[in-house]
Structure formats: structure tokens, C-alpha cells
Amino acid sequence: MNAYSFIKGLHSGFRYVVFILLVLAIIQALVGWLGKKPYTDVNRRVNLFTLISAHTQLLIGIILFFVSPLVQFNSNTMKDPVSRYFTVEHWVMMVIAIALITIGYSKSKKLVMPESKHQTVFIFYTIAIFIIIGAILAGHLPILG
Numbered sequence: 001m002n003a004y005s006f007i008k009g010l011h012s013g014f015r016y017v018v019f020i021l022l023v024l025a026i027i028q029a030l031v032g033w034l035g036k037k038p039y040t041d042v043n044r045r046v047n048l049f050t051l052i053s054a055h056t057q058l059l060i061g062i063i064l065f066f067v068s069p070l071v072q073f074n075s076n077t078m079k080d081p082v083s084r085y086f087t088v089e090h091w092v093m094m095v096i097a098i099a100l101i102t103i104g105y106s107k108s109k110k111l112v113m114p115e116s117k118h119q120t121v122f123i124f125y126t127i128a129i130f131i132i133i134g135a136i137l138a139g140h141l142p143i144l145g
């Protein structure tokens with residue numbers, strides 16, 4: 001196994017960590033928000049680990065960007081759906097999603113009311129998960145088509 005396939009496998013597998021933590025964080029934020037529950041240390045930790053996992057995935061993604069043969073900068077890049085996806089679309093969508101997770105976490109940290117903390121995490125993390133799912137599905141469209 002070379003460095004490329006190792007990083008690729010790591011990045012591809014790590015999506016499940018990000019995804020599972022995001023789902024957990026979203027569920028606990030919704031339950032906390034609607035149930036008017038306190039913002040516990042467990043809540044804070046799950047939200048923080050979700051943020052850390054997203055940033056870890058960002059770092060792995062940046063490394064992958066420089067070693068992947070699917071990332072190409074030539075006249076063919078925008079014409080080929082697979083290279084356009086990995087050179088432009090994938091990382092732009094993922095960076096937006098990671099930025100939303102980061103903003104949501106830091107906004108909620110500054111808020112005082114537990115209800116507002118839960119609500120903020122819920123809104124930002126939910127938009128982020130939809131963008132991530134959309135980005136992964138979009139990546140499979142050229143292959144399916």
C-alpha cells in the first residue's frame with residue numbers, strides 16, 4: 001500500500017466518524033432544544049468532538065488534494081466531471097460545511113441560555129450534514145451517469 005492509497009482509505013473511512021458524530025450532535029441538540037434541557041458537559045463534548053473530527057477530515061483532505069491523481073490542473077479539468085468534482089466541487093462544499101460546524105460551535109459557546117446553545121448547534125450542524133451528504137452524492141453522479 002502506497003501513501004496515496006493509505007491517505008485515501010483514511011479519508012474515505014473517516015467520513016463515518018464525522019457522520020456518526022454529526023448525527024449524535026444533531027439529535028442531542030434537537031432533544032435539548034425542544035425539551036428545554038440544560039447544556040451538559042456531555043453535550044459540549046459531543047459537539048466539540050464533532051468539530052475536531054471535521055477539522056481532522058479537513059487536514060486529511062488537504063493532504064489528499066496534493067497526492068490524488070483525480071485532482072488535476074490542466075485544460076481538461078473542467079470538462080471531465082470526475083476531475084472537476086475532486087479539483088473544485090468536493091473541497092469547496094466540504095470546506096463550507098466545516099466552516100458552518102465551526103461557526104455553529106463557537107456561536108453556541110458564546111451564548112448563555114442552554115436552549116439557544118442547543119438551537120444554534122442544531123441549525124448549523126444540520127445545514128452542514130446536508131451539504132456533506134449532497135457533496136458525496138454529487139460525487140457519485142458522474143460515476144452513475
Ligand code: HEM
Pocket residue numbers: 008011012015018054057058060061062064065066068069070071086090091094095097098132135136139140
Ligand atoms: C467533512 C469533510 C469531508 C468529507 C466527509 C469527505 C469525504 C470524502 C469521501 C467519502 C471521498 C471518497 C469519494 C466519494 O465517495 O465521494 C473523498 C475523496 C476526496 N476528498 Fe474528501 N471529504 C471531506 C473534505 C475534504 C476536503 C476539505 C478536501 C480537500 C481540501 C478533500 C479532498 C478529497 C480528495 C482530493 C478526494 C479524492 C480522493 C481520490 O483520489 O480518490 N476532502 N472525500
